Amino acid sequence: MTAIWMITALPFFFECIVMYVLPSLSRRTQFFGVTVAPDFRETAEARRILRAYRNQAVAHSIIGFCGCVLAVARNAPSGLAFAALWPGVGSLSAIALAHRAALRHAAPASSVRTASLRPRPRALPGGPWVWAGPFAILAAPATYVALHWSEIPERFPIHWGFGGRPNGWAARTVGGVYQFPAIGALVCLLMVFVAWQVGLNSRGSTAMRRQTVRAMAALAYLLAVLFGWLTAALPLGHGAPSPLNLGIIMGAAALLIVAIVVFGMRAKEEPEPDQAPSAAPGLVLGLSAAPGDNMADRYWRAGLFYFNPEDPVLFIEKRIGMGYDLNFGNPRAWVFLGVVLLIPLVVMLLSRL
Numbered sequence: 379m380t381a382i383w384m385i386t387a388l389p390f391f392f393e394c395i396v397m398y399v400l401p402s403l404s405r406r407t408q409f410f411g412v413t414v415a416p417d418f419r420e421t422a423e424a425r426r427i428l429r430a431y432r433n434q435a436v437a438h439s440i441i442g443f444c445g446c447v448l449a450v451a452r453n454a455p456s457g458l459a460f461a462a463l464w465p466g467v468g469s470l471s472a473i474a475l476a477h478r479a480a481l482r483h484a485a486p487a488s489s490v491r492t493a494s495l496r497p498r499p500r501a502l503p504g505g506p507w508v509w510a511g512p513f514a515i516l517a518a519p520a521t522y523v524a525l526h527w528s529e530i531p532e533r534f535p536i537h538w539g540f541g542g543r544p545n546g547w548a549a550r551t552v553g554g555v556y557q558f559p560a561i562g563a564l565v566c567l568l569m570v571f572v573a574w575q576v577g578l579n580s581r582g583s584t585a586m587r588r589q590t591v592r593a594m595a596a597l598a599y600l601l602a603v604l605f606g607w608l609t610a611a612l613p614l615g616h617g618a619p620s621p622l623n624l625g626i627i628m629g630a631a632a633l634l635i636v637a638i639v640v641f642g643m644r645a646k647e648e649p650e651p652d653q654a655p656s657a658a659p660g661l662v663l664g665l666s667a668a669p670g671d672n673m674a675d676r677y678w679r680a681g682l683f684y685f686n687p688e689d690p691v692l693f694i695e696k697r698i699g700m701g702y703d704l705n706f707g708n709p710r711a712w713v714f715l716g717v718v719l720l721i722p723l724v725v726m727l728l729s730r731l
Contacts, residue, residue: 390446390462392635394439397469398432401476403699410473411681411697412480423483431469431476438468470682473698477681484675502570503577503591512566512602516559519610523555530555530613548612553727555613562605564721569598575692576702581673582695590701677707 401409406416409424410431418424445461448454502509523530530550537546548554573594576587673694677686684694687707692714694705704711 387446390442390465393462394435394442394465397435397439397465400469400473400698401428401431404697407485408697409483410476410480411675411678412477412484413675414480414483415485418483424480427476427479430479431472434472434475435465435469438472439465441465441468473682474680477678480681481675502574503588504573504595508595509570509573509598512569512598513563515599515602515606516562516566516609519606520556520559522610523613526614527555531615534613534615536612550613556609558605558608558612560724561721562602562609564724565601565605566598568718568721569594569601572693579691580693580695580702581689581691582693582702586695586701593701 404411406419407413409418410427414424442461442464445464446458449457449461527550532550533547534550535544535546536548537544548557573591576590576594580587673684673686677684677689678697679685681698682703684703684705685707686705689705689707691705692708692710693702695701696703704714706712
């Protein structure tokens with residue numbers, strides 16, 4: 379029961395905290411995804427909008443917490459999953475409402491547009507050796523398991539219920555044993571693709587691009603270690619959840635997320651995307667450019683989703699939060715989402731081999 383509570387409680391409370399502070403993870407010229415004057419955040423109207431959002435975020439967190447307690451008491455895993463996601467989904471709807479309220483205070487749009495003429499590197503950021511590391515980590519336990527194949531029982535547990543008893547099993551087959559390194563390899567390949575495309579086919583500040591690629595590399599290594607541990611531990615009967623190993627996994631994940639937020643906030647303080655102070659339109663052309671990231675607010679749906687069919691980029695720097703979002707106006711974004719959604723299907727097929 380302690381392990382199950384760790385799996386549920388720690389991510390849940392972290393989710394609630396992130397949703398509460400999320401509006402602060404943006405540039406001074408962006409307020410709930412709306413381009414505003416740099417000093418707008420200090421106005422009474424901005425404080426009113428922010429206070430209303432945070433009141434709603436707290437209410438959704440309380441509802442989600444009560445739902446989690448009820449689901450655990452009734453031993454209802456599906457209800458627990460729904461309750462755990464409630465604060466995130468509810469807070470996103472609150473962001474949409476705040477975005478609508480902030481639109482009344484949007485800074486006037488400018489006809490001045492800037493673009494960077496510096497060529498993008500086409501190679502994978504960090505080089506192939508950096509990104510080969512996660513796959514080497516996955517290969518090591520896979521080899522170890524192959525050398526100890528005869529020690530693997532015919533059936534072994536891979537999932538545990540609320541009481542710590544196994545309720546999901548896998549067979550000693552190629553698909554059953556090697557589903558974990560296969561999943562890890564697929565996820566790491568996804569990280570490689572995202573890092574490559576962010577470096578090559580994105581719109582955002584150089585600092586945010588650099589921090590995002592580093593975060594993708596760190597996440598790939600963390601996931602490789604996790605799936606590598608599952609590969610070696612579960613088939614040989616050493617994978618039952620315990621407070622120690624769960625604490626290590628969650629501690630590493632929390633440390634990575636904190637690092638992403640800290641360095642991401644530093645990146646948010648860099649010059650606006652694809653703009654350099656020395657090339658500011660006001661200095662070169664004698665014109666005054668509006669604040670912001672040189673993108674019209676109308677392309678941001680609810681301040682969260684970017685939809686611009688005329689923009690060829692695949693990834694766009696987030697206006698709220700760290701990292702990048704997909705340009706849903708680009709058909710390739712939907713292909714990318716389709717590939718991501720295929721991963722669970724591949725996992726199901728592997729488990730049946």
